[in-house]
Amino acid sequence: MTAVAGPVAGEAAQAQIPNNSASRRDRWANIRTYISAVIILLWCLAPFYWMVVTAFRDVNFTFDNTPWPTHVTLDNFRAAFDESTGNRFLLALGNSLFVSTVTTLISLVVGVFAAYALARLNFRNKFLILGFILGASMFPGVALVTPLFQLFTRIGWIGTYQALIIPSISFVLPLTVYTLTSFFREMPWELEEAARMDGCTPGEAFRKVIMPLAAPAVFTTAILAFISAWNEFLIASQLSNEATRTVTVAIAYFAGAIPRQEPYTTVMAAGTIVTIPLVILVLIFQRRIVDGLTAGGVK
Known part of the structure; x- marks a missing residue:
């Protein structure tokens, strides 16, 4: 029983290594996909976001470079x-x-x-x-x-x-x-x-x-x-x-x-x-x- 189980266990371990490697590759591929999607999303939404932020700013702070709303007003x-x-x-x-x-x-x-x-x-x-x-x-x-x-x-x-x-x-x-x-x-x-x-x-x-x-x-x-x-x-x-x-x-x-x-x-x-x-x-x-x-x- 021991002599038979040894080779079988070794083959199972060797088969598991490629599977783990493929799983890591798939995981990194998914991570790269998500990162690329986030970059594209930020690139596309950045002008719209800045438009909305500027729309809520007081006119005296039109050119404020703060990336979030400051001196918020609805006068605009x-x-x-x-x-x-x-x-x-x-x-x-x-x-x-x-x-x-x-x-x-x-x-x-x-x-x-x-x-x-x-x-x-x-x-x-x-x-x-x-x-x-x-x-x-x-x-x-x-x-x-x-x-x-x-x-x-x-x-x-x-x-x-x-x-x-x-x-x-x-x-x-x-x-x-x-x-x-x-x-x-x-x-x-x-x-x-x-x-x-x-x-x-x-x-x-x-x-x-x-x-x-x-x-x-x-x-x-x-x-x-x-x-x-x-x-x-x-x-x-x-x-x-x-x-x-x-x-x-x-x-x-x-x-x-x-x-x-x-x-x-x-x-x-x-x-x-x-x-x-x-x-x-x-x-x-x-x-x-x-x-x-x-x-x-x-x-």
């Missing part, structure tokens, strides 16, 4: 909504909400049908069409400002909501079509075929089978489209007026509202007001966003 947030200086920040918030919502809804309605056609239907040059759609999203917006300004001036659209919504759709729609096309392409054909065998028309199969399954992807695309439309600045800065000015443009006008003064803390407070709702939106629906981005990857 009250100043952001003070219309006596000429800033109509509350109206700009409403304008951005309206333009972003309408842009998102139209982009989703058009994008869902376009993406379904590009992914599920067979017709000539559909990949060429998809290429043109993606190419439109890569076109620099600064090159469109002058033509759009001339066109909308000629037809009397400068300072109207449609002058902000239509160009915004042209930038958001390619993102919508591309995201949903990738999802529809990975969706199993058998689901739709089974619905048709059960007596559904193509429209009923799309409405009752495809759309419920595509809900996570549509929801994710809606959030991404809304954020993209909410953050748009270049086109809105040239095609809006005081009544239709969006919030990103309104913040840029803070510097000229008070003569001979740069209201850095007020600008930071306005930026915080604009950014925090988007952060909360993403945090609340982060599970749906991840589900939507990965839903088309598993058949």
